[in-house]
Amino acid sequence: MSVPPFTVARFPARARRRTLDGESRRPWTFWVLAGLFTAYVLALYGPMLCIYVLSLQDVRGGLVFPMKGFSLHWFVDLFTQVRTGDVKGGFERSIMLAIMVTVLTVVGSFLAGLAFRNRFKGDGIVFYLMIGSLVAPGLVLGIGVGLLFQYLGLQASWYTSALGAHLSWTLPFGVLVMFAVMSRFDRSWEEAARDLGATRWQIIRMVVIPILAPGIVAVALFGFTLSYDEFSRSLQTSGPLNTLPLEIWSMTLNVTSPSLYALGTVTTLASFLIIGACLGAIALIQKKRARGISSH
Amino acid sequence: MSQIAATETPAPGKRIRPAGKRTGLLSWLYVSPLVLVLIPFFVVPIVVVLVCSFLEHDGFGGMIPNFTLANYAMVFTAELTWKLYLSTVKFAALTWVLTLLIGFWIAYFLVFHVRNQLLAIGLFLLCTVPFWTSNIIRMISWIPLLGKNGLVNSALISTGAIDQPLEFLLFSDFAVVVAYTHQLTIFMIVPIFNAMARIDKRTIEAARDAGASRFEIMRYIVVPLSRNGIALGSIFVLSIVMGDFFVVKVMSGGGSASVVAALFEDIAVLQYPPAAASSVILLLVVVVMIALILRTVDVRKEIAR
Numbered sequence: 217m218s219v220p221p222f223t224v225a226r227f228p229a230r231a232r233r234r235t236l237d238g239e240s241r242r243p244w245t246f247w248v249l250a251g252l253f254t255a256y257v258l259a260l261y262g263p264m265l266c267i268y269v270l271s272l273q274d275v276r277g278g279l280v281f282p283m284k285g286f287s288l289h290w291f292v293d294l295f296t297q298v299r300t301g302d303v304k305g306g307f308e309r310s311i312m313l314a315i316m317v318t319v320l321t322v323v324g325s326f327l328a329g330l331a332f333r334n335r336f337k338g339d340g341i342v343f344y345l346m347i348g349s350l351v352a353p354g355l356v357l358g359i360g361v362g363l364l365f366q367y368l369g370l371q372a373s374w375y376t377s378a379l380g381a382h383l384s385w386t387l388p389f390g391v392l393v394m395f396a397v398m399s400r401f402d403r404s405w406e407e408a409a410r411d412l413g414a415t416r417w418q419i420i421r422m423v424v425i426p427i428l429a430p431g432i433v434a435v436a437l438f439g440f441t442l443s444y445d446e447f448s449r450s451l452q453t454s455g456p457l458n459t460l461p462l463e464i465w466s467m468t469l470n471v472t473s474p475s476l477y478a479l480g481t482v483t484t485l486a487s488f489l490i491i492g493a494c495l496g497a498i499a500l501i502q503k504k505r506a507r508g509i510s511s512h
Numbered sequence: 513m514s515q516i517a518a519t520e521t522p523a524p525g526k527r528i529r530p531a532g533k534r535t536g537l538l539s540w541l542y543v544s545p546l547v548l549v550l551i552p553f554f555v556v557p558i559v560v561v562l563v564c565s566f567l568e569h570d571g572f573g574g575m576i577p578n579f580t581l582a583n584y585a586m587v588f589t590a591e592l593t594w595k596l597y598l599s600t601v602k603f604a605a606l607t608w609v610l611t612l613l614i615g616f617w618i619a620y621f622l623v624f625h626v627r628n629q630l631l632a633i634g635l636f637l638l639c640t641v642p643f644w645t646s647n648i649i650r651m652i653s654w655i656p657l658l659g660k661n662g663l664v665n666s667a668l669i670s671t672g673a674i675d676q677p678l679e680f681l682l683f684s685d686f687a688v689v690v691a692y693t694h695q696l697t698i699f700m701i702v703p704i705f706n707a708m709a710r711i712d713k714r715t716i717e718a719a720r721d722a723g724a725s726r727f728e729i730m731r732y733i734v735v736p737l738s739r740n741g742i743a744l745g746s747i748f749v750l751s752i753v754m755g756d757f758f759v760v761k762v763m764s765g766g767g768s769a770s771v772v773a774a775l776f777e778d779i780a781v782l783q784y785p786p787a788a789a790s791s792v793i794l795l796l797v798v799v800v801m802i803a804l805i806l807r808t809v810d811v812r813k814e815i816a817r
Contacts, residue, residue, distance in 0.1 A: 242625075245625075245726070246621075246625050249617055249618075249620065249621035249625055250621065250625070252614070252617055252618065252621070253618055253621050253622075253635070256614060256618055256639070256697070257638060257639065259694065260639065260642050260694070261642065262657070263650070263653035263654050263656070263657050263694075264642060264645070264649075264650060264653050266653060266656045266657060266663070267649070267652065267653040267655075267656060270656055279655055279656065279659070280655070280656045280659050280661045280662050280663075281656055281662075281663055281666070320545075320549075323545065324545040324546050324549065325546070327542040327543065327544075327545055327546075328542065328543050328545070328546040330542045331538075331539040331540070331541075331542035331543035332539075332543070334539055336536045336539035336540065336543075337536050338540075339539070339543075342543055342546065342547060342550075345547075345550050345554065345555065346546065346550065347747075347802065347806070348554065348799065349550055349553075349554040350747075350751070351747065351751035351755075351798055351799070351802050352554065352558070352751075352755070352795060352798070353751075353754060353755030353772055353791070353794055353795065353798065354755050355755065355757065355772050355775055355776060355779075355791075356558075356561060356755070356772075356775070356791040356794065356795055357553075357554065357557055357558070359557075359561060359775075359779065359784070359787065359788065359791060360556075360557025360558055360559075360560050360561040360791075361553060361557045363557070363560045363561065363564055363784065363788075364552075364556060364557050364560045367560065380549065380552060380553035381553060383549045383553060384549060384550065384553040384554045387546055387549050387550075391546065392744075396706060437644070441643065441644050444646075445646050445647055445648075447647075447648065447758055448755065448756070448757070448758065448772075451776075452779070461646070461648060464646065464648045464649070465648065465758070468648065468652060468762060476652060477652075479649070480646070480649035480652060480653065483645065483646045483649060484645045484646070484649065487644045487645045487646070488644075488645075490644075491641070491644050
């Protein structure tokens with residue numbers, strides 16, 4: 217412990233306060249865990265930074281260090297070469313698919329979250345179906361959806377079968393996040409609104425949604441990322457046109473040039489733009505809310 | 513509006529409306545979008561796979577509607593099946609242990625050691641940022657580090673620790689476990705962090721005042737109270753590893769296999785019924801694993817608490 221034992225014995229109250237307010241020395245476990253945390257963050261970011269740096273090489277560049285030259289050559293290569301496949305089309309399709317998945321996931325998991333606050337007949341069945349859908353291996357589900365479409369004589373495509381396959385994974389995930397978000401929601405606010413004469417729709421629109429807004433944005437962020445990055449569920453369901461992860465997959469099999477790294481840099485930039493937009497939205501909501509409270 | 517409000521306002525003193533028939537209907541209305549996705553895109557496809565696994569096939573992608581158990585017999589008698597499961601379970605177990613150890617201690621550090629709450633949230637977000645980038649790209653990013661001429665090998669050679677590059681770093685079982693741990697630790701950190709953040713710090717102060725050692729505090733307070741987070745994280749990690757083939761394929765360089773990787777090979781040659789039989793068995797294994805975890809905690813009650 218950070219305080220000598222006799223101090224604890226003689227001044228227990230003071231000793232306790234000292235460990236709380238941060239004046240005391242840190243215990244040795246702090247330094248061990250701080251070391252672990254630093255190592256984890258380095259391992260998390262290190263490899264990614266390597267490929268971002270390596271994607272900026274010039275035409276002589278290879279897959280490993282040392283860095284050869286400095287240019288945007290591989291970015292141009294990425295979007296102009298035929299052998300790297302239809303990266304641009306895949307990118308557009310993945311973004312559109314992810315947007316559709318995000319909207320449907322947000323609406324679906326918000327409503328399901330509302331429903332699960334009360335017990336209702338059959339809620340256990342829906343809950344376990346949801347868990348089942350969450351844990352089912354993606355490829356197995358993809359095969360099922362693919363075969364189903366084949367059996368029904370429908371053409372599988374990224375905006376029908378792949379959309380459904382993605383939703384069967386992002387929706388349960390979103391509902392679980394929604395559970396966590398809603399567990400912090402105080403139902404007496406809702407009751408207060410009802411006592412003041414608000415209708416059910418007004419309560420949802422003017423009380424529940426504004427209070428849960430940051431959590432809803434988090435669900436949106438999850439939905440977008442999970443879909444944008446989904447591979448195994450898309451494999452059998454996306455039909456003739458590939459989504460981006462499928463393009464990257466075929467690239468990892470054929471391409472051994474830094475344009476692979478350039479693709480990594482581009483997709484990461486896109487992800488960061490989206491996170492930035494979402495965080496900006498949260499900040500805006502908070503600011504608006506703060507202003508709303510102060511003006512009343 | 514006032515009319516509706518009048519009928520909807522509960523009598524004073526009565527908490528929430530009683531769970532009558534209307535609540536049930538409304539709940540079903542709210543949950544219907546979820547059900548409308550789960551039935552056509554989870555229940556029906558799984559049934560299709562189940563049916564398909566009992567059909568004969570002509571070897572050219574066609575299916576003959578005759579009932580047979582041959583697909584299952586083939587899967588169970590093949591020695592390869594057992595090897596695949598052994599290999600997949602090995603990866604799942606190693607990844608689970610590593611992500612749990614790292615994830616638990618990182619969550620613990622953020623919740624109990626970082627005293628400034630804003631800093632703790634900032635560091636937590638720092639851990640989650642890479643999750644928003646592509647997994648495939650994150651996997652590829654090990655090449656410049658672990659490759660034969662990669663940074664790790666060059667560093668070790670230049671310090672004189674080794675004189676031949678280490679071959680096992682990339683395209684090996686080692687690389688597979690590294691990639692899994694790298695990708696999935698976040699799935700442990702988030703739920704455990706959430707569970708730990710709810711622990712009342714005064715409980716620990718009280719235990720400390722009562723003379724509990726550091727170990728006893730962990731054993732009797734922190735671990736039991738983070739149990740749900742651990743269970744939830746384990747569900748994510750195990751189900752992802754059991755269902756993955758991409759990481760195994762890329763990081764092992766084709767050297768190791770997994771159940772789903774073999775499944776993928778079957779589909780590539782249009783062997784749907786054997787693939788379906790193997791899928792059904794895998795699904796059962798995963799469901800049993802998750803059910804065992806769910807038995808230890810009531811995830812639903814805990815999440816919705």
